[in-house]
Structure formats: C-alpha cells, structure tokens
Amino acid sequence: MSVTAFVTAALAAVAIVASRGLRQRAQAVVLPVATGVLLLALWHLWAESTRYEIATPGEPVRTVEIFPTPHRTLVALRELMSDGRLVRYSIASLFRVAVGFLLAAAIGIPLGLWAGWSTRASYSINPFVQALRPISPLAWIPIATLAFGIRDEAAIFIIFLGSFFPIVTGTMSAVRSMPVAYVRSAHNFGLRKFELLAHVVFPAALPQIITSLRIALGVAWLVIVAAEMNAIQSGLGFLIVDARNMGMRYDLVVAAMLVIGAIGIGLDFLVRRLERIDSVRWGFTKE
C-alpha cells in the first residue's frame, strides 16, 4: 500500500517537473491534476503513518489510523450520501446562508446606497458600521443564542451579520467613488431623484456591489460552520461536531470538510456569473 502511494507521489512530482516542456494549455490541465494526485498521495502516506493496532480479546487485531486516509474519507462520504445526511445537512446549511445573506443584501444595498449618496446619512450610519465591522460574527454567537435560542434564527442572524458589513461598506464606497461627471450629466439632463438612482447611481455602483456580494457570500459560508456548531441539530457544521463527539468519526469530519469546500466553490461560481451580465461587464474588464 505504502509502496503504491510512494510511487504515485513520485510520478506526480515527475509530471509536475516534466510539464515545463508542454504547451500552456496542456499545462493548465496537467499541473492541477498532478498536484492534486501528489497531495492525495502525501495525505495517504501521512495518514498511514498514524496507523495503530487495536487488539480486542477474542477478535482479530484491527489496524486503524488516527487520521483518516483519502480512501476512508471517500467511504465516509458514500455513507453520508446513502443515509441522506449529506443532502439534508447541506440543504439546512444552504438555507440558513441563503436567508441570512439575502436579508443582508436586501438591507445592506439600499443602506449603502443611501449612506454613500447622502452626507447626512453617512454621518449617522458610517461610524457604527465601522465600529461593528471588525467584530467577528462569531463573537455574536452568545448574544444570538440568548436572543433567538438554539434555532435557525440564531444561525441566520450570525450569517446576516457576517454578510451585512461587507455589503454596506462595499456599496457605500462604490457610490462615493463614482465619477462626478456621471451625476453632473444626470442633473444636466434633468433626471429626477428616482431616475437618478435607477439610471445612474445604482448601475454605476453595481460592479462593486457584485464584488461585495461575492466577498459577503464567502464570509457567510465560512461562518455558517461555526454558527451551526453551537448545538443546532442539523447542518454541515453540526455534522462536524457531531461526528467527533459521537465516536471520534474523523473520516466523517474530513468528508464534511470536503463537502463544505466544494459547496463554497459552487457558491462563488454562481456569484461570479453575475459579473457577466452585459450592463456590469465594464466594471470587470481592464483596458
């Protein structure tokens, strides 16, 4: 077993070095694959080195690793799929993230537009946004639990806080950095307040708003795991804590981590698609 892993690691390393001679497009495929294989093989070797034997009287000796191998993680992943927990917990986590994030966007974007536009609004809102922003959303967990109990609402509140501040701050600075000529043109052509907002301020800020949404969703997904560790009975965060507490199932822990990573990539991919909307592409292309 070890020998196979060694050989695999060596081959992957050779492929990485040898890919230098390939064309760029081939390298784009070979390098990530080879690096992935190398990491898996190293992971396997390392996990194997933590292997120990359990001898129970009357039973054959079992060998167990302290850290799960990639193979055991895969088996655990299949277990999670077949008993339905994977889908159920992913949906539970995604639901909380979706509600908290959308709530943050629904309040954060208008508030950011307003505070970016009006000096008076900025005077009243900005100091508090800046003061609350550096507090980790996790610091709010006790308060959230006190206010909402051990329920979805508590986790949603944490997610809301995690996404709200990047969205408000991003939207506010987007409006502030808008070139004066845009607003002057709008005034010049006689646009009224709402027209100015809909045809100028909002579209001008939209690329930066999308970037702030992307950051916010990243934070939300980072935070959900911790928010669910706090005794909520479902979700991927709960799965991690539960797998450890109920029988030291580190294979399930790592499987859950992989799922969290994969969903995180998927979420980011979805938000990035917003960057391709015709009317915002200008904000993402540098001449």
Place this chain on the structure above:
Amino acid sequence: MSAPHAIERELKVEVRGLSKRFRRGNEELLVLDGLDLEIARGEFVCILGPSGCGKSTLLNVLGGFEEADAGSIRIDGEQVTRPDPRRIFVFQDYGIFPWATVRENIALGLLRRPAREREEIVARYVELIGLQGFEDSYPGELSGGMKQRVAVARALAVSPEIVFMDEPLGALDSLTRLAMRRELLRIWQRERMTIALVTHDVDESLQLADRVVVMTSRPGRIAGIVPIDLPHPRDPSASAYNAKKRELFGLLGVRADV
C-alpha cells in the same frame, strides 16, 4: 423679420465680472478674475488657453455646476443657477455611461417622452452620427471617436440651445480628431445651436470657431478675443489662416516655431 439688419447678433450668453476662487486648506487660489464674455445665439465660440488656466472652471460655472464667487451669468437674460437640459455639457471622458448601450445613452434625456417618440429621436441621432448597427453596443466596445460621437448625439437628442464641450476631442488620436472636427462642424451647421468649446489646441480653435476667446493663466483673464472670419472648410496652409494663428500664439504669449 422685416428689417434684415435689425437683430444680427442676438445675445445668448452674457458673463459679467465673473470671479471664482478655490480654497485648498487655508490657501486661496483665484482661478477666474473678473471675466466678461458675450456669446451670440448660434455662434461657435472656442475658449483657448494653456492647461490649468481655468477653462474647465469657466465652463462648469457656465453650465451651472459650480457657483461663481462674484459676477453674473445670464443666458437669454436669465440668471444661471443650476444645470438645465436646454444647455447640455459634453465631458471629455466619463460623460457617457459604460453600463448603458448606445441607444440607452442617447435616450438619457428622453426618459419621460413616450416610447415611440423616444425611439424616433434616438434613431435620428444614431443616423446623424453614423452609428447605425451599433445601437445595442456598449461604450466599452466602441472606439474613442465613436464614444465621443455618442456623447454628442446624447447632447443633441434633447435639442439643446447651447452645447458646452470641455476638450471633447482631447482623448482622441490626431487623425480621428481631424475627422471629428469636420463632423462637429457639419452637425453645428445643420442644427445651428450655440456652442462653447474649450480647448488648448490652437488649430482646433482655428478650424472650428467663429470667435476664439484666449485666456491667460493664473488668474484666468481674457487675453483677447479673435474673430475667425474665414469660410469653411479652413485650410491650415492658407496665409489668412496662418495670420490668425500667429495672432493667437501672440495672445497666448507662446512662440509657434520650435
């Protein structure tokens, strides 16, 4: 009019004793110092001066975007206090909106018109600037000259009485700039609105203007006003043209030869 000579030059813009200063920290910078200027209806005036002499400031005050510290600006006898769709400002860059298509940009001043009318007007001005087929393009997909034409079309679509242009051709390469000057003249001769165009390019002012207003720098004052009574098209190698050119360089206090 029964008497043909009665109103030959109808006064459109009247600037009296215009002063403007900027405060930077506790320092005061006098940018415009007691300017007097008159622009006739339908006239093409170029404001010529070195960089930093206050041309943009003057135009911004005329456009109603900034307030004067002293003096008055009247347009049709009416005091200017704020921007107005009857007087459209064309910015050098950032004027047109990158998030809107050519069509949407040109329609900016027509939002409250009925859709049918709006489409007709947009189509007319797209044709005027020769951008048929680019109605649904975004500014990011257009060349510099095309973008500037969109800015001009957007301004003209609301049938303004006056168009203010702040170095509208400054960002273009010299060949495109020449073509755009010709284009501007053609449009002006057709629509006959009043134009005040700011430039630091002597040839640009010579080829476009009925009158060139030359400014001095720091503080900005008017060094002289030169009528350019040459017929279009204006040949830069003609001797009358060069006489005017020497006069402008003289007022600017710059030698033309290198």
